[in-house]
Amino acid sequence: MSGPRALDSGIRLEIDRITCDAYGTCAELLPEGIDLDEWGYPVIAAGNVPLHLVDLARRAADSCPVLALRLVRVSIPAAAAVGQAAGDRRPETRPDRMEGTPPWPPRPASRTAKAGPKARRR
Amino acid sequence: MIPRVLAGPSPAAGAEPLAGHRARLGDLPGRADRAHLIGMLDSAGLLGRGGAGFPVGRKWGSVAGRANGDAVVLANGAEGEPLSHKDRVLMASRPHLVLDGLELAVEAVGAQRAVLYVGSEHSRARAALEHALAERAAERSRTLPRVPTTIVSPPVSYVAGEESAAVHFVNTGDPRPVTVPPRPFEKGIGGRPTLVQNVESLAHVALVARFGDAWYREAGRAGTPGTALVTATGGARPGVLEIDFGTTIGELARLVGVASEGGPVLLGGYFGGIVAGTDAWSLPLDPAVLRAQGSGFGAGVVAFLGDDTCGVTTTARIMDYMAGSSAAQCGPCVFGLRAIADSSARIATGQAHRDDLTRLRGWSQSIAGRGACRMPDGATGLLASSLRVYEADWASHQHHRRCSLRRAAAVATA
Numbered sequence: 001m002s003g004p005r006a007l008d009s010g011i012r013l014e015i016d017r018i019t020c021d022a023y024g025t026c027a028e029l030l031p032e033g034i035d036l037d038e039w040g041y042p043v044i045a046a047g048n049v050p051l052h053l054v055d056l057a058r059r060a061a062d063s064c065p066v067l068a069l070r071l072v073r074v075s076i077p078a079a080a081a082v083g084q085a086a087g088d089r090r091p092e093t094r095p096d097r098m099e100g101t102p103p104w105p106p107r108p109a110s111r112t113a114k115a116g117p118k119a120r121r122r
Numbered sequence: 123m124i125p126r127v128l129a130g131p132s133p134a135a136g137a138e139p140l141a142g143h144r145a146r147l148g149d150l151p152g153r154a155d156r157a158h159l160i161g162m163l164d165s166a167g168l169l170g171r172g173g174a175g176f177p178v179g180r181k182w183g184s185v186a187g188r189a190n191g192d193a194v195v196l197a198n199g200a201e202g203e204p205l206s207h208k209d210r211v212l213m214a215s216r217p218h219l220v221l222d223g224l225e226l227a228v229e230a231v232g233a234q235r236a237v238l239y240v241g242s243e244h245s246r247a248r249a250a251l252e253h254a255l256a257e258r259a260a261e262r263s264r265t266l267p268r269v270p271t272t273i274v275s276p277p278v279s280y281v282a283g284e285e286s287a288a289v290h291f292v293n294t295g296d297p298r299p300v301t302v303p304p305r306p307f308e309k310g311i312g313g314r315p316t317l318v319q320n321v322e323s324l325a326h327v328a329l330v331a332r333f334g335d336a337w338y339r340e341a342g343r344a345g346t347p348g349t350a351l352v353t354a355t356g357g358a359r360p361g362v363l364e365i366d367f368g369t370t371i372g373e374l375a376r377l378v379g380v381a382s383e384g385g386p387v388l389l390g391g392y393f394g395g396i397v398a399g400t401d402a403w404s405l406p407l408d409p410a411v412l413r414a415q416g417s418g419f420g421a422g423v424v425a426f427l428g429d430d431t432c433g434v435t436t437t438a439r440i441m442d443y444m445a446g447s448s449a450a451q452c453g454p455c456v457f458g459l460r461a462i463a464d465s466s467a468r469i470a471t472g473q474a475h476r477d478d479l480t481r482l483r484g485w486s487q488s489i490a491g492r493g494a495c496r497m498p499d500g501a502t503g504l505l506a507s508s509l510r511v512y513e514a515d516w517a518s519h520q521h522h523r524r525c526s527l528r529r530a531a532a533v534a535t536a
Contacts, residue, residue, distance in 0.1 A: 017455075018300070022453055
């Protein structure tokens with residue numbers, strides 16, 4: 001991977017799957033880490049949210065019409081984790097994602113405008 | 123192999139009465155010995171028998187550590203897995219072993235209330251437990267303190283046995299899973315820390331309490347101690363058996379009269395995985411080994427599918443059952459399992475759309491982990507294993523619209 005290494009925020013995104021109603025707002029606000037499946041339900045990138053995207057992730061969570069998305073602290077952030085691998089500690093809840101989910105992208109040089117959200121079938 | 127929880131009179135003889143149970147096994151140990159029960163369960167290495175295989179001692183310790191003497195214990199006998207019969211057989215034939223384990227759990231975790239959660243289709247099991255509770259109520263001297271114990275029966279449902287669904291049903295009458303955390307051991311029935319433990323696990327506890335952790339470890343093989351109840355189908359003598367952990371699938375096949383070696387084997391039930399016969403025969407029934415194989419011991423289902431049955435049709439029927447059994451709460455499960463069932467059915471019946479098999483392969487990887495409970499994980503895990511083991515059959519159905527084997531295995535509900 002090219003680009004500067006993304007710092008681990010120690011925070012992961014979790015979805016309340018029962019509450020989630022496929023509004024898709026989260027994927028529009030955070031396309032770097034949230035994709036939508038063919039039915040419009042979110043697929044979250046593997047691992048913790050990179051530090052530089054935490055504010056956007058929080059905005060995505062706050063904007064969910066049914067408040068199904070939340071940020072959960074699972075480990076200490078990379079900045080504070082001197083001598084400790086940030087991924088060492090087990091998340092408190094089980095992984096909310098599938099095997100092989102693409103990871104979060106590396107930190108971009110500057111945030112560029114993304115293409116609009118994908119057409120949805122809902 | 124020597125039976126343990128099924129030792130004594132034949133299960134076919136019905137419920138063992140309290141007098142017979144006491145005469146055969148003796149009383150539970152005194153209070154001083156019972157005080158170390160959780161530690162004994164840890165060193166016995168007893169694993170839960172509801173499907174997840176979580177260490178029993180650790181689970182009890184978590185509840186005990188959170189409760190201030192006001193926990194709840196739920197004995198899980200929902201047994202909604204269509205291929206499993208071991209819990210209903212156990213409850214119907216050894217109700218006092220289950221109740222001994224329940225009372226030990228109540229004392230060990232510090233509970234004020236106990237619930238027997240028995241699937242409403244298991245009428246013999248429920249009757250046996252009701253009668254057993256009445257026998258105990260009439261008894262004069264008692265070893266253990268008694269707490270209010272009720273029998274609760276959820277409607278017939280695949281997901282009602284999931285632990286958050288069980289707690290939800292007792293709390294609200296809705297037998298559907300809820301989003302966790304909080305998990306039942308944190309906040310369960312009536313908001314109290316709740317131990318949800320499979321009935322077979324409780325029966326093993328009743329024996330470990332009497333005979334000790336070293337005794338428990340005398341059975342079993344290759345690092346996985348103890349015995350387990352299994353439900354075996356597909357042979358001439360199908361049924362519920364007690365085996366040593368580590369018994370190979372080939373040995374079990376001979377016990378239940380499977381005629382030909384080499385057919386694929388469905389392990390763990392509709393939540394499990396299919397293993398090719400060539401790999402399966404020498405595999406030990408050991409949760410750790412099976413998990414490493416991409417399958418699982420689950421609740422002890424071993425279904426011999428035979429090599430003359432159509433794996434595609436069998437899988438399509440199971441997928442249809444799973445889609446129909448979704449609690450219909452989470453989008454990826456509702457839409458994903460239905461899409462899988464529809465595509466599988468088209469492929470099985472020679473009406474495949476051009477991209478059906480490709481899409482099935484994608485869904486077998488993209489839906490797991492995206493529900494409140496593990497329903498989508500279970501269904502897609504089984505699908506993925508079927509796509510591997512029956513790869514040529516799926517391709518033949520998809521591309522040539524034909525199958526040389528017309529029959530579906532009897533394990534699939536029509």
